[in-house]
Amino acid sequence: MKRKLSLLLVLTMLIGMITLTGCGKEAGNLIGVAMPTQSLQRWNQDGENMKKELEAKGYKVDLQFANNDVNLQIQQLENMISKGCKVLVIASIDGSSLTDVLKKAADQKIKVIAYDRLIMQTEHVDYYATFDNFKVGVLQGTYIEEALGLKEGKGPYNIELFAGSPDDNNAYFFNGGAMSILQPYIDNGQLRVPSGQTEFSTIAIQAWTSATAQARMDNLITAFYSGGEKLDAVLSPNDSLAIGIVASLDSNGYGTADKPYPVLTGQDCDKPNVKAMIEGKQSMSVFKDTRTLAKQVVDMVDAILQGKEVPVNDTETYNNGVKNVPSYLCEPVFADKNNYKELLIDSGYYTEADIQ
Numbered sequence: 001m002k003r004k005l006s007l008l009l010v011l012t013m014l015i016g017m018i019t020l021t022g023c024g025k026e027a028g029n030l031i032g033v034a035m036p037t038q039s040l041q042r043w044n045q046d047g048e049n050m051k052k053e054l055e056a057k058g059y060k061v062d063l064q065f066a067n068n069d070v071n072l073q074i075q076q077l078e079n080m081i082s083k084g085c086k087v088l089v090i091a092s093i094d095g096s097s098l099t100d101v102l103k104k105a106a107d108q109k110i111k112v113i114a115y116d117r118l119i120m121q122t123e124h125v126d127y128y129a130t131f132d133n134f135k136v137g138v139l140q141g142t143y144i145e146e147a148l149g150l151k152e153g154k155g156p157y158n159i160e161l162f163a164g165s166p167d168d169n170n171a172y173f174f175n176g177g178a179m180s181i182l183q184p185y186i187d188n189g190q191l192r193v194p195s196g197q198t199e200f201s202t203i204a205i206q207a208w209t210s211a212t213a214q215a216r217m218d219n220l221i222t223a224f225y226s227g228g229e230k231l232d233a234v235l236s237p238n239d240s241l242a243i244g245i246v247a248s249l250d251s252n253g254y255g256t257a258d259k260p261y262p263v264l265t266g267q268d269c270d271k272p273n274v275k276a277m278i279e280g281k282q283s284m285s286v287f288k289d290t291r292t293l294a295k296q297v298v299d300m301v302d303a304i305l306q307g308k309e310v311p312v313n314d315t316e317t318y319n320n321g322v323k324n325v326p327s328y329l330c331e332p333v334f335a336d337k338n339n340y341k342e343l344l345i346d347s348g349y350y351t352e353a354d355i356q
């Protein structure tokens with residue numbers, strides 16, 4: 001009996017050791033990449049680029065998309081932690097809801113890189129890689145300033161303002177950057193906001209949804225532009241909102257000599273939006289080359305795991321409510337129908353067929 005028991009014990013230990021080492025090998029270089037959703041083109045590209053770049057350097061990748069569902073993203077992160085991922089790269093859905101799960105990661109000494117969107121209210125985020133989000137807004141505001149000739153004193157013009165999702169820290173930076181250019185013209189009367197809706201909380205579109213932006217634009221047109229008032233410009237922080245706004249403009253009869261499309265901004269250079277720029281329905285977008293961001297994050301992962309100094313270029317701008325998170329900011333670039341070929345096609349980001 002005793003011998004049988006000890007044999008059983010030895011066997012159990014052996015199996016345990018095999019599983020552990022097996023697992024260890026598997027997890028030895030496993031990186032978790034958590035993306036918010038597949039519903040928007042950019043996050044698919046981000047995910048694919050990250051996977052490709054990490055695998056090229058010999059890492060294994062657990063890539064997950066969370067369908068814009070915060071609880072699903074938390075579950076995915078918990079799985080990554082229990083699988084033994086060494087680094088988590090996270091583009092959060094709600095930047096403030098990951099505190100508990102990231103505490104678990106920290107307990108396992110797993111490093112965390114916030115990808116594109118800052119993770120808020122936790123000390124357990126080690127690095128942040130993104131584009132200069134304030135500058136994105138400045139590019140949008142400056143485009144409107146130039147298109148309307150505001151510097152030359154022209155106006156008054158009518159503008160309506162949109163902002164991104166209130167649970168995304170980036171949305172405040174985009175808005176801050178754009179308003180740093182536009183607010184002085186609102187103050188001096190060159191720009192008028194007929195709806196009077198300028199507060200972030202009023203103009204924000206939850207979850208960056210096109211349909212919500214479309215519905216808000218419909219309401220604005222009905223309430224403030226149905227008596228022949230001209231709509232000169234719409235500040236849209238990104239392309240998913242711009243698509244909704246264009247749909248609303250189209251269904252309300254814009255795009256004629258009497259009712260031309262207003263100046264309309266965007267961000268991401270999503271394929272439908274590049275088409276809209278070519279057709280003259282959207283004026284500009286901001287190109288954030290996801291290949292650049294992915295490469296940068298892979299360099300960060302590499303440096304972390306090799307114990308080298310992690311490349312950052314900003315340690316002051318991004319405070320998450322608990323600490324300044326060391327960041328690497330990539331450069332966003334202005335795009336419109338005049339330069340999209342050079343930016344997007346010549347660089348191999350899209351093929352001509354992609355945007356036809």
Ligand code: BGC
Nearest residue numbers: 040116117168170208238268
């Ligand atoms: C990203 C934008 C994107 C938006 C909606 C932001 O956090 O920086 O590129 O358009 O989320 O997904």
